Amino acid sequence: MSTLHTVNKTAADDALAACLRVATSGDSLLLIEDGVYQASTITGHPQAQVLKLFALKEDTDARGISLPSSVTPIDYAQFVELACQHSRSVSWF
Amino acid sequence: MSTLHTVNKTAADDALAACLRVATSGDSLLLIEDGVYQASTITGHPQAQVLKLFALKEDTDARGISLPSSVTPIDYAQFVELACQHSRSVSWF
Amino acid sequence: MKLTVLVHSAPYSSEAAYSAYRFTSSALAAGHEIYRLFFYYDGVHNSNASSTPPQDEFDLVKAWSELIKTHKLDAISCVSSALRRGVLDPQEATRYEKEAASMGAQFVLSGLGQLVDANTNSDRVMSFGA
């Protein structure tokens, strides 16, 4: 019954904040596109502690961003798998 | 030598904050489009005190927004006048 | 699984349409079925066959076209979004007396009912926007 959330905006936008307010324990959060710029700060959000955290490797590589150990890099094939493993997705943009 | 700044984004965006950091005494700030949603809070910014503050009446009317007395409503004809009275403009979007 | 991909954004102006393309390609490569591609709002620009990026840049419109042809995908451009944005098929161009019909032959103009249908008949819907 869990949800996959994707966020593709930097901290200049309120998309991640909205997502974190409504994401619940067991949900997954995948940072894609410009969302990967928030990988290093997301673990500071209390609400992020109960989520499984991922970032799209193609997008982190493109931008020269390295990930903290709490955020798992995945590729597009694994992104598809994640989408299938969750009951639904919410794309925050 | 003064500058006309326009801002067309809500507080969900960092456009106004950037504008306020670099706008200087004697500059004018005109809120247009979604920027008019910041009319009621802009006077709380210390940097806004040294600026002449305007909001585009067509956009406040459209959105049902009322202005504090510190922000002057102007129409498109006055917007054109403002643009001509200043040496340059910066559109923050 | 049966997946539907909803695309809200134009090529070039944001990365989202490219991400949707990569997601779709990867899903097909993994053996999933794409029930429908639905291009909505600025996403309809993905169906504009007149798009001509520089030769050394990735041609997303062409890539979608080839993916749709190869896998015989059902690719719908939302008709009300597309009309506003000037992406017409020959039939709509004739109806509205417009000279140019730029929509690619791989795409079909249709309404939001096709997205409601996709909700019902897909296992998952994935949205991409900016």
Next chain:
Amino acid sequence: MKLTVLVHSAPYSSEAAYSAYRFTSSALAAGHEIYRLFFYYDGVHNSNASSTPPQDEFDLVKAWSELIKTHKLDAISCVSSALRRGVLDPQEATRYEKEAASMGAQFVLSGLGQLVDANTNSDRVMSFGA
């Protein structure tokens, strides 16, 4: 005064192109000269004559066209932005072997050099974007 208006945004997807139109109309009404309209980035969609909004909605593409015609304005659509976004004139459509040329006859495809020229020869440049 001589004014140049730079438009970065498409109709319908944001209000910015509409604001640019109102600003331009008001400047002309006040007796100012519009040295140039320059449509850049997503702004080139303002020059797509195939745009067909619902009849009860404001038709911004048509409004631009009429304003340009009435006042004989110099209206330039940035060629590299327009090619990417599939807004071609007949000459570019022929050159790139595309079937559809949807750019309105009131607009001219040209390069960013025309914006540099406008910087030099206008008293003010006003930008609109989203």
Next chain:
Amino acid sequence: MSTLQSPKTITFISRSTPYGSGRAKACLDMVLSAAAFEQKINLVFMDDGVWQLQAAQKPKSIDAKDLSAALSALPLFDVNNIFAESKSLSARDLDPASLAIGVKACSAEAIAVLIRESDVVYQL
């Protein structure tokens, strides 16, 4: 189109201002289309989306159609589960009792429950 089977529960999260972009209108069109096919609909306003609920909009001044008027027609299409996040309303100094249409002010936790009970969620 394949035959529509049993209705799905669809939650729409509308997070955009009414006139600054076309997103709010595009979201409403999706809602109306789902309503026409008799789906179970939740419509949630969050963040800048609550500006759509501001009273006394007069968008004729910018040649736009009144989005709040269109929203007020939703009950005619049997769209009755309309929510606005309390935190988003209060951050914008919007009084839930003085909005253009009747909505249920709710917490983020309540929105989380709506999402969990949905087959499909759209955010725009």
Next chain:
Amino acid sequence: MSTLQSPKTITFISRSTPYGSGRAKACLDMVLSAAAFEQKINLVFMDDGVWQLQAAQKPKSIDAKDLSAALSALPLFDVNNIFAESKSLSARDLDPASLAIGVKACSAEAIAVLIRESDVVYQL
């Protein structure tokens, strides 16, 4: 085109990420065009625009061209007044000494001076 007279001072404020939208590339194209016509150019990175300066970008992974590589060619076009706002850099934990190209870290006050001394300012 009318004859170009004496060069103008043009300041470009680049506030967008390199690949999330086409804005950063569009801003760079404007800079290069102005440089080709030998205008006096200031290029300022603010807010998310400083992400364009991140080292070790490999945008081939998303089929994009390397924007930071293009930026590094700017001195060849005599664009040497390149600034990044210190506050924007530090907010993103970017070290001015380890960026993809050489820029002058500067205060918002310094950017205000650049604007005041410009004939035209573009923000993208």
